[in-house]
Amino acid sequence: MSLNNLNKKENFISIQLLSENWAEELRLSIKGYQKGFIKINSGALPLTCKDINELKRICNGVGMEIISIESTNAESIVSASALGLNANLKLKDNVFTEVKSDFKDLSESKVNAALLFHKGTLRSGEVLEADEDILILGDVNPGATVLAGGNVMIWGRLLGIAHAGKYGNNQAKITALQLRPVQLRIANKIARGPKEKPELGLAEEATIQEEVIVIKPARTT
Numbered sequence: 235m236s237l238n239n240l241n242k243k244e245n246f247i248s249i250q251l252l253s254e255n256w257a258e259e260l261r262l263s264i265k266g267y268q269k270g271f272i273k274i275n276s277g278a279l280p281l282t283c284k285d286i287n288e289l290k291r292i293c294n295g296v297g298m299e300i301i302s303i304e305s306t307n308a309e310s311i312v313s314a315s316a317l318g319l320n321a322n323l324k325l326k327d328n329v330f331t332e333v334k335s336d337f338k339d340l341s342e343s344k345v346n347a348a349l350l351f352h353k354g355t356l357r358s359g360e361v362l363e364a365d366e367d368i369l370i371l372g373d374v375n376p377g378a379t380v381l382a383g384g385n386v387m388i389w390g391r392l393l394g395i396a397h398a399g400k401y402g403n404n405q406a407k408i409t410a411l412q413l414r415p416v417q418l419r420i421a422n423k424i425a426r427g428p429k430e431k432p433e434l435g436l437a438e439e440a441t442i443q444e445e446v447i448v449i450k451p452a453r454t455t
Contacts, residue, residue, distance in 0.1 A: 245270025260292050269297040281310040286317055308349055308369040312387045312409055316437035404442045413438040413449055423447050
């Protein structure tokens with residue numbers, strides 16, 4: 235665990251969470267502080283919406299507010315963004331890309347060893363494919379297709395076709411702010427998106443459970 239007091243006068247601190255015992259790390263890091271702001275680097279830790287709400291609860295308990303989360307884990311970034319936090323995905327070469335909801339269409343994609351990162355809306359007829367996980371900052375429109383060997387994570391709406399675990403990985407999952415696809419595939423299982431509107435403010439997640447694809451909110455509690 236490391237704690238870097240960037241501006242003690244204004245109670246602005248930056249902390250790094252390194253282990254699965256992140257809740258205790260955070261408690262020790264903010265011990266003695268009263269009111270202020272926190273920037274959290276969660277490294278490669280996979281944090282769900284529930285986990286990040288717990289981080290917020292611990293900080294709020296001493297009057298501190300999380301202002302941003304940095305991570306190399308795309309899942310953590312999607313979770314933080316779904317809860318309205320400023321989120322920065324660390325790509326290769328120590329580059330951080332801020333995750334926002336006001337997308338600008340960009341054709342470029344950035345790749346590291348385990349993630350294909352694409353910023354921009356995928357339009358009808360466009361295909362994005364990778365052997366690893368895919369993170370998209372933008373919508374996947376009807377007629378667009380996403381194919382991933384690992385997980386598919388979309389900070390936006392999935393309205394086209396998505397296939398996670400395309401080589402047969404039934405542990406893969408698909409996460410989006412709104413899952414309303416034409417077709418959804420995980421490994422060799424196929425499903426359509428639900429017609430009901432998602433719960434306000436919650437991301438949605440599709441996984442295989444008992445041999446069928448199940449879509450549910452990414453619960454925050």
